[in-house]
Amino acid sequence: MPHFPCPPFTAESVTRKVRIIEDSWNSRDPSRVALNYTIDCVWRDGIRCLSGRIAIETFLTHKWSKELDYRLIGELWAFTDNRIAVRFTSEYHHTRGAWLRAYGSEHWEFDLDGLIRRRYCSINECPIAETERMFLWPPGPRPHDHPELSHFDL
Numbered sequence: 001m002p003h004f005p006c007p008p009f010t011a012e013s014v015t016r017k018v019r020i021i022e023d024s025w026n027s028r029d030p031s032r033v034a035l036n037y038t039i040d041c042v043w044r045d046g047i048r049c050l051s052g053r054i055a056i057e058t059f060l061t062h063k064w065s066k067e068l069d070y071r072l073i074g075e076l077w078a079f080t081d082n083r084i085a086v087r088f089t090s091e092y093h094h095t096r097g098a099w100l101r102a103y104g105s106e107h108w109e110f111d112l113d114g115l116i117r118r119r120y121c122s123i124n125e126c127p128i129a130e131t132e133r134m135f136l137w138p139p140g141p142r143p144h145d146h147p148e149l150s151h152f153d154l
Contacts, residue, residue, distance in 0.1 A: 006114035008081035015076060018086055022074040023141040030060035038117045045121045067092040071135035073142060075149040084108045089154050091135045099133065100125045
């Protein structure tokens with residue numbers, strides 16, 4: 001079943017695709033996020049290598065059990081017919097209370113049904129004070145009137 005928008009991407013469809021994927025990540029629902037990827041999707045997330053939706057769900061379940069109050073903004077960097085590059089920033093705190101901000105880039109390759117079949121992610125995190133947080137919307141998708149990532153000096 002197609003997962004719209006599908007390749008080949010246009011400037012309009014790729015912007016919509018990035019936002020759909022961002023919204024799924026902000027749901028913090030591993031099952032929902034995994035539906036963006038093919039059954040046999042290959043992931044590289046920092047030093048971790050994963051394969052398949054079940055591994056993705058397991059990884060995200062563990063991630064969000066430690067990364068609390070997670071918020072993410074993604075921004076389109078470049079695209080071709082079936083590939084998208086994004087930069088992103090996320091904020092979260094660990095169970096012991098320390099806040100972090102993560103910066104990274106992801107490269108996605110899509111199948112013809114609009115599912116990500118390859119995901120390569122590079123990410124760095126740094127501690128921040130709670131008062132330095134910038135992503136303050138309620139749990140769930142980023143509100144449409146909230147600034148894009150490029151509006152922040154990050």
